[in-house]
Amino acid sequence: MTAALLRAQSAWFACLDPLLPSAVEPPAGEVVQPDGSPAVGVLVRTLLEPGTPQTLWSAMDVTELHPIMGDTDDLDPLLRAARPTLRDAADSSFVVIWPSRDIRAARALLAHGLVPLSVLAARTAHAGPVAEVPGLSIRRAGTADLPALTESAMAELTYSHQVGGAFLRPNAPAIKRAALSTHLLQGDPVWIAERDGRVVGHAEGWHTDSVPGSWAETRVRHGRWGYVNCLSVRADARGTGVGRALMDVVHAELLGEPSVGAFLYYNPPNPVSPAFWSRQGYRPLWTVWEIRPASALR
Numbered sequence: 001m002t003a004a005l006l007r008a009q010s011a012w013f014a015c016l017d018p019l020l021p022s023a024v025e026p027p028a029g030e031v032v033q034p035d036g037s038p039a040v041g042v043l044v045r046t047l048l049e050p051g052t053p054q055t056l057w058s059a060m061d062v063t064e065l066h067p068i069m070g071d072t073d074d075l076d077p078l079l080r081a082a083r084p085t086l087r088d089a090a091d092s093s094f095v096v097i098w099p100s101r102d103i104r105a106a107r108a109l110l111a112h113g114l115v116p117l118s119v120l121a122a123r124t125a126h127a128g129p130v131a132e133v134p135g136l137s138i139r140r141a142g143t144a145d146l147p148a149l150t151e152s153a154m155a156e157l158t159y160s161h162q163v164g165g166a167f168l169r170p171n172a173p174a175i176k177r178a179a180l181s182t183h184l185l186q187g188d189p190v191w192i193a194e195r196d197g198r199v200v201g202h203a204e205g206w207h208t209d210s211v212p213g214s215w216a217e218t219r220v221r222h223g224r225w226g227y228v229n230c231l232s233v234r235a236d237a238r239g240t241g242v243g244r245a246l247m248d249v250v251h252a253e254l255l256g257e258p259s260v261g262a263f264l265y266y267n268p269p270n271p272v273s274p275a276f277w278s279r280q281g282y283r284p285l286w287t288v289w290e291i292r293p294a295s296a297l298r
């Protein structure tokens with residue numbers, strides 16, 4: 001039954017958007033099946049560990065609905081069925097991640113109070129040339145740069161928290177510093193941009209393989225992808241070409257054979273990042289619909 005629905009869902013996804021991967025079996029969770037609907041939903045609850053990087057972009061108590069819709073088009077019955085299962089917890093969210101181009105789903109999601117807080121956006125174009133920006137130098141960061149990188153990462157978080165899904169938790173600087181330190185120690189690329197000897201921005205990213213059973217195969221087609229984790233430009237240096245120059249360097253490393261492309265997350269309510277990422281060749285693939293707290297679902 002589920003296998004047939006997943007096959008039909010994959011066929012529908014392939015019609016919608018050539019970059020979508022095939023639908024895969026959701027993780028174990030509470031199954032909901034509304035009366036009279038062929039669709040099935042799996043509700044997966046995750047309680048985050050305090051102090052982990054995820055707590056900076058997610059509520060502590062997340063319930064994600066994984067719809068298995070086949071080729072049916074109405075999410076409303078599944079959302080109604082999910083509603084009574086949600087607990088009343090302050091730091092909680094209810095999340096549905098669905099193909100951005102499936103506009104049939106948007107009406108039901110909006111009607112139940114969910115908002116499109118993030119998108120996963122992808123680009124498959126090859127890297128272009130790395131343009132020189134006079135007075136700006138970009139280099140790989142090292143552990144000596146940790147204080148400046150942490151400050152730059154916090155500037156991005158502080159901005160994103162106002163216009164999207166990020167959480168400015170009291171221990172955020174320590175979490176950012178620890179995550180950056182781990183990336184540097186394991187050799188993941190982190191780039192730093194300097195003007196007149198002063199740090200004006202940074203970028204982080206790495207390769208990820210979408211292979212059977214991996215997290216990435218639920219989001220992008222099989223193959224090697226670049227993942228851009230963070231781009232931040234100091235407030236007083238924005239709009240002067242720093243972000244573009246950093247991404248030229250990031251793309252030169254993350255795109256090209258054997259990479260299929262690159263992907264990242266941004267917040268549609270952010271007034272600067274959607275236009276910036278569109279100019280960089282990224283377009284929405286998945287939309288993360290969310291409501292906080294979870295019990296606010298209508």
Ligand SMILES: CC(C)(COP(=O)(O)OP(=O)(O)OC[C@H]1O[C@@H](n2cnc3c(N)ncnc32)[C@H](O)[C@@H]1OP(=O)(O)O)[C@@H](O)C(=O)NCCC(=O)NCCS
Nearest residue numbers: 156159231232233238239240241242243244266272273276
């Ligand atoms: C988004 C961000 C990284 C962009 O970096 P930036 O250095 O300001 O951008 P650039 O100066 O390199 O501009 C790149 C392009 O965006 C355009 N742009 C930048 N700021 C703009 C603005 N305020 N209005 C209109 N266009 C703008 C530039 O004209 C340029 O277009 P082009 O490629 O056609 O020439 C930066 O604004 C930032 O750090 N914002 C806060 C944190 C954030 O939102 N990070 C991204 C999270 S996903």
